Amino acid sequence: MNAKSAISKEIFAPHDERMLGAVQVKRRTKKKIPFLATGGQGEYLTYICLSVTNKKPPQASITKVKQFEGSTSFVRRTQWMLEQLRQVNGIDPNRDSPEFDLLFENAFDQWVASTASEKCTFFQVLHHTCQRYLTDKKPEFINCQSKIMGGNSILHSAADSVTSAVQKASQALNERGERLGRAEEKTEELKNSAQQFAETAHKV
Numbered sequence: 001m002n003a004k005s006a007i008s009k010e011i012f013a014p015h016d017e018r019m020l021g022a023v024q025v026k027r028r029t030k031k032k033i034p035f036l037a038t039g040g041q042g043e044y045l046t047y048i049c050l051s052v053t054n055k056k057p058p059q060a061s062i063t064k065v066k067q068f069e070g071s072t073s074f075v076r077r078t079q080w081m082l083e084q085l086r087q088v089n090g091i092d093p094n095r096d097s098p099e100f101d102l103l104f105e106n107a108f109d110q111w112v113a114s115t116a117s118e119k120c121t122f123f124q125v126l127h128h129t130c131q132r133y134l135t136d137k138k139p140e141f142i143n144c145q146s147k148i149m150g151g152n153s154i155l156h157s158a159a160d161s162v163t164s165a166v167q168k169a170s171q172a173l174n175e176r177g178e179r180l181g182r183a184e185e186k187t188e189e190l191k192n193s194a195q196q197f198a199e200t201a202h203k204v
Helices: 003-015 116-133 154-203
Strands: 017-027 044-053 060-068 075-081 085-089 099-104 108-113 140-142
Touching (some): 003 017, 003 044, 003 060, 017 060, 044 116, 085 116, 099 116, 108 116
Antiparallel strands (some): 044 060, 060 075, 099 108
């Protein structure tokens, strides 16, 4: 079981929550804490997790989860409701960068993700979740690449492919319907011809 699956099972499942996404991070500060993907010399590993409750109405939140050195378990730290998120800063809209900032009502964190692609995936899920669960105050996404905001996002690509498949199926059905219609017309013509032939033969 990888770390994210373990976090989902240990931290969120017992509280009847579903984890939607997570990104492994370190602080973008001058503190010299080694960033290690599998523990070791670092004091702890930090994950920023996005989750939603299973009960209705669903409530989404962002939680900071830590795994301390020498431990296989995870600890829930700070948690913010998604409504408290004010701004998501992707730092650089022109390149794949692992750096990002999160601005909440009462907190401001500067992070570096383990990889730029992990940050990108997390941002796509975060943006989609904000659109889905927040009706009034949606956070501002700044300095983000276009693929994060829509266009080529994983979620939009999936939706586009489904729409395309439906359109193709519909077109195939229409074409088939037209062919069936033409076949019925021909059958009717043949039937009429046969009837006329029979009547003529009968008269003869």
